[in-house]
Amino acid sequence: MIPLTIFTTVLVIISFIIDRKKTIKGIQKGLKQFFKILPTLLSVIIIISIVLFFVSDKFLMEYLGKEAGLGAYVSAAAIGSVSLLPGFVAYPLAGILVQSGVSYSVIAVFITTLMMVGILTIPIEARYFGLKTTIIRNALSFIGAITVGTVMAFIYYLT
Amino acid sequence: MKAFLKKHKFDFPIILVFVLFIGSSFYFNYNPGKQIFEDNFWMFFKEMLIILPVIFILIGLFDVWIPKEQIQKHIGEASGIKGMFLVMLLAFVQAGPLYAAFPVAYLLWKKGCSPVNIFIYISAFTTAKIPMLTFEIGFLGLKFSLLRILITIPVFILIGIIMGRYFKRNNCKISEG
Numbered sequence: 001m002i003p004l005t006i007f008t009t010v011l012v013i014i015s016f017i018i019d020r021k022k023t024i025k026g027i028q029k030g031l032k033q034f035f036k037i038l039p040t041l042l043s044v045i046i047i048i049s050i051v052l053f054f055v056s057d058k059f060l061m062e063y064l065g066k067e068a069g070l071g072a073y074v075s076a077a078a079i080g081s082v083s084l085l086p087g088f089v090a091y092p093l094a095g096i097l098v099q100s101g102v103s104y105s106v107i108a109v110f111i112t113t114l115m116m117v118g119i120l121t122i123p124i125e126a127r128y129f130g131l132k133t134t135i136i137r138n139a140l141s142f143i144g145a146i147t148v149g150t151v152m153a154f155i156y157y158l159t
Numbered sequence: 160m161k162a163f164l165k166k167h168k169f170d171f172p173i174i175l176v177f178v179l180f181i182g183s184s185f186y187f188n189y190n191p192g193k194q195i196f197e198d199n200f201w202m203f204f205k206e207m208l209i210i211l212p213v214i215f216i217l218i219g220l221f222d223v224w225i226p227k228e229q230i231q232k233h234i235g236e237a238s239g240i241k242g243m244f245l246v247m248l249l250a251f252v253q254a255g256p257l258y259a260a261f262p263v264a265y266l267l268w269k270k271g272c273s274p275v276n277i278f279i280y281i282s283a284f285t286t287a288k289i290p291m292l293t294f295e296i297g298f299l300g301l302k303f304s305l306l307r308i309l310i311t312i313p314v315f316i317l318i319g320i321i322m323g324r325y326f327k328r329n330n331c332k333i334s335e336g
Binding site: 008011012022025028029030034037039042043046048050052084086087089094104108112115116118121124125129133137140141148151152 | 163167169170171173174177191194195196198199200202203204206207210211212213214215216217218219220221222223224253254256257258261262264265278281282285286288290291294295297298299303306307310311314315317318321322325326331332333334335336
């Protein structure tokens with residue numbers, strides 16, 4: 001995150017030196033877009049915060065754990081598609097799950113759906129792409145994520 | 160203003176109810192409410208406020224400085240494999256949550272990037288951002304990360320091609336948000 005901020009600051013300064021007016025116009029344009037989408041972002045992160053309250057580590061362990069069998073894959077795909085977690089939370093969590101006996105292949109399904117499919121962020125995506133395109137993209141990504149998870153599961157099973 | 164309120168007709172009620180809920184949770188010491196706010200909401204809120212303004216400023220600068228012809232030439236309709244490679248590279252070096260990719264997609268589209276490349280960009284963004292890879296390797300190991308990325312890349316190129324075709328055939332548009 002810090003590199004991106006430094007990079008942006010440097011760019012803004014250079015841009016400002018070259019053309020003051022253009023720079024201000026650009027920043028205004030960008031921030032205007034930000035404030036336009038902000039209410040949707042806020043309401044989506046509110047919903048995600050509430051959903052995540054019910055998806056605790058213990059809950060995940062129960063549904064993704066050793067005893068869950070094939071159901072673990074289904075749960076992993078379902079939970080992964082609905083939730084949205086920043087990487088710095090998702091990976092440590094996945095690490096804990098692996099250490100407590102959840103298999104790598106279940107984690108693969110969980111991580112890929114978590115990243116590629118975002119059911120709760122559909123309201124944001126639809127603002128840009130329209131609802132239909134958004135739903136098709138998420139459905140395709142879901143199939144894609146399941147495919148990746150299955151191939152990974154197969155490789156882990158073989159090795 | 161009216162159009163703005165109408166566009167967010169679901170958002171403002173949700174925000175209002177949440178503010179009231181969290182306010183009263185703290186007032187009455189209701190633990191689940193406090194936990195939702197402190198453990199979850201605050202984390203997302205911080206991430207949003209730290210990353211998004213920076214990304215939107217970059218988008219704004221990009222918008223005024225980079226001419227459309229440049230984008231069209233490098234990642235437009237006729238850019239082929241090279242174009243795909245460039246958008247993937249652009250996605251890999253970025254940071255931030257999935258919803259940070261959509262405004263960038265809008266900008267790219269406005270500047271003449273091909274639909275296929277836009278969807279490859281979005282999928283690549285979700286899959287393999289370099290800043291996040293260090294985390295993944297640290298917690299799940301190099302083998303896991305490498306396997307996942309190698310298997311995912313062909314899958315998301317395919318998704319990009321299918322989505323791009325659908326997008327063009329239906330004359331879809333990307334709006335400003």
